[in-house]
Amino acid sequence: MARFTDIIGQEQLKEHLQNALKLNKISHAYIINGERSSGKEFIAGIFASALQCEKVQLQDEDIPSGNVEPCGECRSCKQMATGNQPDVIYVTHEKPGTIGVEDIRGQINGSVAIKPYSSPRKVYIINEGEKMTVQAQNALLKTLEEPPEYTVILILTTNMESLLSTILSRCVVLNMKPVKDMQVKRFLMETMQVPDYKADICVAFARGNIGKAKLLASSEDFEHVKEEAITLLKYINDMEINEIVAAIKKIGEYKLDVNDYMDILAIWYRDVLMFKATNDANHLIFREEIQYIRKVADRSTYEGIELVISALEKAKNRLNANVNFDLTMELLFLTVKENS
Structure with a gap:
């Protein structure tokens, strides 16, 4: 199961999320902004796992040095590993280029008042958030204005400028940064056994995007x-x-x-x-x-x-x-x- 230690680079973003967990100061909404394939979904999945992990939740919130890595062993972590955690909801959309108002109303607004099934929180993950129409964003705003205390919404986007200012003002914005070339190269060579010369080419093309480097290498x-x-x-x-x-x-x-x-x-x-x-x-x-x-x-x-x-x-x-x-x-x- 993926953990925070598996995230390559992104130290500031990672530290922010880990501190939020350690201090039990979780915001109701986050925007993770970065290039396509940069690892937004990967990071959101790890954060969602940690939010629901039974061992993380049992920690004393007064001990800021506590371990916030998802354990991979509890019921919630096992459900996350198989994609069956009932309180982690991935918002889907039928139209490939658009997330419409009915998608938000049906999958978030219509269920957000229902308490979590088996976890302390209800986590919604909206991938490709830049595809939300203005009407969809306004519908989401209603939930962001008065979210139930157990709700966490993660909006993943490649273009933060496409989001309404009223959405931005109610979210913690976390920007993905380019990963250092040496870190990308080390990952390709050590984890994917990519030869030195080929790794150099993939690094040059990826420009700090670890996901793109992986795609090119394979x-x-x-x-x-x-x-x-x-x-x-x-x-x-x-x-x-x-x-x-x-x-x-x-x-x-x-x-x-x-x-x-x-x-x-x-x-x-x-x-x-x-x-x-x-x-x-x-x-x-x-x-x-x-x-x-x-x-x-x-x-x-x-x-x-x-x-x-x-x-x-x-x-x-x-x-x-x-x-x-x-x-x-x-x-x-x-x-x-x-x-x-």
Whole structure:
């Protein structure tokens, strides 16, 4: 069973939750704000387990050094491990892009007055809180304004700005922070047995997001896309436009966020820029490709490399704004070809 000691990084957030448990000063509502895959659900599950754990509840609240790790042995912890804790409610929604007013009324407002079945508290976990409509948030506000003393609501969100100010003012806001690269790398190598070189690549792409690092390390698609992207960059000067178009179309065959593909290209060119400036391969992410990185660095100007990096950022913004994928990528690769 997961415990606070299993959380990598996030020391401030972890300390806040542990102190709340130690001092028995639990707020009625928390917002955990952070990137997708950053571990919000994992942390919420551990906190919910500790809130309901029989051994944690039996502690003397005057002993602030008490152990607040869920024991994993009591009835509540065993129910949490199997997903059957009746007093920990995960709010669901049928529409994938929206949490509607009926979802909140039916799963929270309609049951919050009913006392916990077998635990001291009733914990509601709302994942993807940014998907709540304004009407849903206003419905939730009614509960937040006068919550029963046993209620704890955990709102997990990737975009806190999508929540009403009246919701924010009634919640304790906890922000996820990027995990240090060395902590992410150590986790990948020690827990997932990821080789050193592959761990470096995953760390570079994850940018402090431990969940994303795990996904990339175990994704076959990521490996294939990385190889194809690097092959395209290595040989783009010798390719005709129709070959580049064919390579672009192949990207869509993989189940991978296009931003990850763009990041591969950006990191390659950051490597090129770094090598051109330092002539040192030791700190390159794609250092096994040094032969090709040296060639690109030698034949490119600083201005040309910076133009490509700028074009990559513009292309990413266009794709996030739903501009036509094929057209955006063709324009990007023409810029790459002209400046490499």
